[in-house]
Amino acid sequence: MSWTLPKLVPRSAPAVLLVLTLATVVAFAAVSHLVNRYNANQQARGRKLYVQGLADVSAGKLDDAVEEFRAALTCDPSNPQYQLSLGRALRDTGRLDQAESYVLALWQRAPQDGTINLALGRVAARRGAVDDSIRYYHNAMYGVWSADADANRRKARVELIEFLVQKGAAAQAQSELVALAASLPPDPQLHLQAAQFFAQAQDYRDALSEYEQLLRLNRGDPVALAGAGEAAYRAGHCRTSQRYLQEAVKVNPQDSHSRQLLEFATLVLHTDPFVRRISDAERVRRLTAAFLHAGDRLKSCARAKGVNLENASANSGTSLSASTALPSNALARLAQRWLAMKPDLRRLRAPGEDDLPDAIMDLVFQIEQQTANDCGEPQGADQALLLLSRNREGADQ
């Protein structure tokens, strides 16, 4: 068998180059045809496997889906959709390192892509990495989306907020929430979600504002009424809270939580001596009642802690503040002050004693806070007083 090639190429240099150029064109065309056919076959095979993988994901067979996506990727290695799906499936099966590796490879090629950044954000969130999550979710929010950009960006922000709330990063969650609330379209569902997030992040004023927005869109919504009532209550706006809660209970009489809150908001309103539009006599009555409640609370707490207020008061240092002293010292000192102030109650009605109500209530609030610290949260009127003290503290701040 002879394998010697016939002499096809001329010896003259220009002619050789001409022949080689023609041969290149022909070879190019032939190889292009071959590669195109091969690629088409491979892509078809890859698509089939990919569709099977998606079906497996829907059926919850994530391990099978991973294998299908892997096989699809061997058929079409540069397909970003397959890589992304494989990354997601790996993430959902808990193989976070592998998932990150696939999605990061995509990210290196398209760092501005919103979908890829969102996927990376989710992987980082699964890992519990707060900084990485914030970085990738932010990239997703400000990244490029092929379709429905606003909704996808909002979705990314909502996911980030959920993650931050879950991780207890309230300050970061709050700043994201403010940005979210500023860009919300008039969609009741979105406002409800935002309000709930604000409430979870303990930003009750903004939660109330979102519930009010929701009520403007959807008047009489029982969830919005109850939420607004609770947010107002937590924000210390008891009168507003009472109004919303009354409506909530009227719309949904089975809402026991709102009913309970309503009772409590009413109690706070009836306990607060600084509330407007009450007579002087009523104000004095409330101050006296608050003072006596606080005294009783102090005594019962001291008893529970085994502190003898008379002995302890003799040893207590006067320079210590109530909140930082040892419990026995703090309680004793408060008891000493309470006893010292008790005779002043008689001067409440006297003219020229404008500072006395404030002084009384300051002591009451200190007692309620100290006893809450030492003996736990109180009930009834003491609870109302404690809430008033916290509201006052919040207002001062």
Add this chain to the structure above:
Amino acid sequence: MSEVGTTHGSVTPNPGSSGVRLNRRRRFSLLEDVFDEERYFLLLSVFIGIFSGLAVVCFRLAIDWTHLALLGPLPQAHTWRLFAIPSLAGLAVALLAIQVFPGIGGSGVNQTKAALYIFNGYIPFRTAIGKFVCAALAIGGGHSLGPEDPSLQIGAGLASALGRQLQLSREKLRLMAPVGAAAGLAAAFNAPVSAVLFVIEEVIGRWSAGILGSVVLSAVSSVVIVRGFLGSEPLFRIPVTTFKRPAELIAYAALGIVGGVASVLFAKAIGLLRPRLKGLPHWTQYFQSAVAGLLIGLIAFLGAPQVMGAGYDFMDQAMRGQYAWKLLAVLAALKIITTTLSFASGTPGGMFAPTLFIGAMLGGAVGGVEHLWFPHLTGSNGTYALVGMGVLFAGFLRVPMTSVFMVLEVSGNYEIIVPVIVANTFAYVVSRSLQPIPIFDLLTRQDGLVLPSLEEEREETVLRIEDAMLPPPPIILSAGDYIDAATRRAQASSQVIFFVRMEPSGWSTISRDLLERLLSEGKGEHTIGSLISAQTLPCLYPDLPLEAALRYVNQVPLVPVVNRADSRRLEGVISREAVFARYQSRETH
């Protein structure tokens, strides 16, 4: 008939038409003059790159298609095809290799090198075809071999065939093989720099500036073609951790040491098994590849299908942390066994991909163990796997420069260059200490050939002028010295020949006899410079190779060795006797 005119019944050539023809010929001849041999060769290198690139694209498609058709996209363990297909493929390949395409066994690197140094660049076209068909069948059928070395030989074969077609000079024809080899390898790896370096380090075996331009051109043009058809993605696109803490280099050095030992084991296994299988009766060669395929299939069937074929998909998965370190270590060991079986049985296919596979698995395993002990190491397992590839490349193939650039090019990431250099250096040193002969040299020696290697050249002590030169003579004359004074100085010494420092530069010599004769002729008041010939002596420098002295020592008895910064300063002299004595002393050592 339009080209001739008729006048009075006689036929005469048309003057206009003849002028056009002459002009055309002249233009054609001018065009030919533009292409001197060097330029012509450079242009041919581009075409070689293009054709090699196209051939490698087809070769890769052939392997993929065979693999998909025979084994499926991702073969799973415990299917009968796993051991049936490699053994049947082995049988078919052996038949073809013995009956139709003799001489296609092995990787192809040594054959290309032999073509360059022994066969004047001749690689039969049949070899290129045979390599294409058989390697595609073997690799696609699951033999533990890679497509890179065959691509190198296919490129070299195409280039050689083209060179013969064009009836190039023997010198150029010899160079066609490495030019084609660079193109083939660059296309297979999608890595032009590594291909060029490999061809220089391993195929040519020495640094040669003359061929560098052609090799680079062909490699680049083939890569352009491959990227055009198959995409420009690097072979592995994994996110690697940025190297931050210098202390982590210790971890990479440990990887280098382990990789160096593994390289030696791998090389020794091939070095031991290959000659034994070759020494078996001839008829067994029909079945060696099939038996190797059967054993590989068995390993795959029992749970390690990753060891089949080139294994790039599995390398990718290992780099992404799919396997635990124990499995990675097992896969590395199994790949050494399966590749040794495939290669030693004479199945055509390359060792590059298996080397990368073993390196990746070993790197991942070492990285995994190191992470267990030192959880604060920042390098991901993927990074260790990537560095591991370079480690095996440096330790097994013993191409230190190629190994560094190969890792950078196949990953498209230049941030890991420091760990790669450190680990590769350790692997190279360990491998060289434990196995003095590199694998390709070992294989050529087993085949009865002696080919030059860059490692030998690196280890060879080069003798220089300074090693043989004698100290400068005590009396050195100047061109401005008077004959009578110079003669008096000469007569007071035992020197016979005196060096004369000429003005403004250069050196000459004058003998004592001549000085005395000139004095007796009454020329004592003349300067030496005015009487002796203006022709100066050739000068040498101390750092030149000793061979440089051989050109002059037969012409003049003493050659001045001067300082490079000040040519009027004599560092020493060199004579024929001193040169030969130095060479003789090296031989006896």
